[in-house]
Amino acid sequence: AQSVAQPEDQVNVAEGNPLTVKCTYSVSGNPYLFWYVQYPNRGLQFLLKYITGDNLVKGSYGFEAEFNKSQTSFHLKKPSALVSDSALYFCAVRDLISGNTPLVFGKGTRLSVIA
Amino acid sequence: GAGVSQSPRYKVAKRGQDVALRCDPISGHVSLFWYQQALGQGPEFLTYFQNEAQLDKSGLPSDRFFAERPEGSVSTLKIQRTQQEDSAVYLCASSLSHRGGGALGTQYFGPGTRLTVL
Numbered sequence A: 001a002q003s004v005a006q007p008e009d010q011v012n013v014a015e016g017n018p019l020t021v022k023c024t025y026s027v028s029g030n031p032y033l034f035w036y037v038q039y040p041n042r043g044l045q046f047l048l049k050y051i052t053g054d055n056l057v058k059g060s061y062g063f064e065a066e067f068n069k070s071q072t073s074f075h076l077k078k079p080s081a082l083v084s085d086s087a088l089y090f091c092a093v094r095d096l097i098s099g100n101t102p103l104v105f106g107k108g109t110r111l112s113v114i115a
Numbered sequence B: 001g002a003g004v005s006q007s008p009r010y011k012v013a014k015r016g017q018d019v020a021l022r023c024d025p026i027s028g029h030v031s032l033f034w035y036q037q038a039l040g041q042g043p044e045f046l047t048y049f050q051n052e053a054q055l056d057k058s059g060l061p062s063d064r065f066f067a068e069r070p071e072g073s074v075s076t077l078k079i080q081r082t083q084q085e086d087s088a089v090y091l092c093a094s095s096l097s098h099r100g101g102g103a104l105g106t107q108y109f110g111p112g113t114r115l116t117v118l
Helices: none
Strands: A003-005 A010-014 A019-021 A024-026 A031-038 A044-050 A056-058 A064-068 A073-078 A087-095 A109-114 B005-007 B010-013 B019-024 B031-037 B044-050 B053-056 B065-068 B075-079 B088-095 B113-117
Touching (some): A003 A087, A019 A109, A024 A073, A031 A064, B005 B088, B019 B088, B031 B075, B075 B088
Parallel strands (some): A010 A109, B010 B113
Antiparallel strands (some): A003 A024, A019 A073, A031 A044, A031 A087, A056 A064, A064 A073, A087 A109, B005 B019, B031 B044, B031 B088, B044 B053, B065 B075, B088 B113
8 A cells, every 4th residue: 555654744944944845655666756735725736746767856936856766755855945835745646556546645744934 | 727626615514414515627637536635634535537437436435425527527526414524625636647657647636625514
């Protein structure tokens, strides 16, 4: 079965500092990994995804994520945080081998960027 | 272009009432998914359609939950005899294809319907 772990419920970072939101996954086959962001009273917005290829994936709003197969991780990063980045971030996985189409989400990490 | 839309955005129901939640996917998207997001949790899969066919309903928590997509576009999630534990945000997502790879498989989400059962 697929699973995603986001070990931090809350991440606090000062504006202008780099940020990292952690995610580890478990799948039986090859992973198809996503990051979504959720602002209050809004749905999930797609940020970026990894299928194959370069381990460093670039996405929207200056975010990027690094796929690490040996550590089964897909951490979200941004070189310089903005106050407007404050939101709830979800990591999700699909298992390509099984063909299972639904996404399996982590519990989410709340990012707070302090001015 | 227009994204995924859902209505109503908010629904308050008395315990025992039936509710119907609507999802309008992105035009041309083959696949449609329903997820349930409890407070403080990540979304959890309920059911999946490819066109009008419901291919997976393994996530539906009970037989009180029913979903349909009769013409392969708009979908309705119906909950009969609502219970307090049904209170959650119900999210709908659509994608161009059910296949795993490439941009086709990316799911785009609507704003959700927040259901509160009193």
